[in-house]
Amino acid sequence: MTVSRIRRALRSLVTGLAMWRGRFVADYAEEEPDRPMPRTLHAVGEDGHLWFAVFGCPCGCGETIKLSLLPAGSPRWQLTDHWDGTVSLRPSIWRQRGCKSHFWLRRGKIHWC
Ligand SMILES: [Zn+2]
Numbered sequence: 669m670t671v672s673r674i675r676r677a678l679r680s681l682v683t684g685l686a687m688w689r690g691r692f693v694a695d696y697a698e699e700e701p702d703r704p705m706p707r708t709l710h711a712v713g714e715d716g717h718l719w720f721a722v723f724g725c726p727c728g729c730g731e732t733i734k735l736s737l738l739p740a741g742s743p744r745w746q747l748t749d750h751w752d753g754t755v756s757l758r759p760s761i762w763r764q765r766g767c768k769s770h771f772w773l774r775r776g777k778i779h780w781c
Contacts, residue, residue: 679753686753691776692723694747694755704732709755709773711737711747721747721757726778729767750775 683693687707695708700722704710710722718737725731735745735757748756754776762770762781770781 682751683753686776689776691754692773692778693753693776694749707776709747709757713737718747721745725763725767725769726771727767727769729769731763731766733761733763735761752776 686693690707692707692709695705695710697710697712698714700712700720701710704722704724706724708723711718712722713719720737721733721735723733725733736743737747738744745761746758748758750756752775755773756775757773760770760772760781762768772779772781
């Protein structure tokens with residue numbers, strides 16, 4: 669087994685554990701998914717550059733939330749990937765439309781405001 673294969677295997681184990689604990693985990697992709705997977709924050713980008721994050725609204729309204737991760741421009745969010753497979757976003761997410769949810773995503777957990 670190569671080092672990268674071991675790393676991948678460990679990563680999926682750690683991510684699986686985080687999801688089992690009901691936490692949000694990161695999924696890195698080059699294309700936006702048609703529908704976000706449950707408890708998954710899809711980080712879309714290319715060549716190590718992240719463009720935006722896509723995930724289902726945690727309130728259960730069924731809406732998809734899309735946030736810019738580009739360093740330039742505003743508003744923008746900062747994604748942190750933790751060793752345990754969970755993710756954090758900064759600052760908080762406040763939906764101006766629909767359900768008007770306001771929350772923080774910290775270490776894969778939703779903290780309602
Ligand atoms: Zn919602």
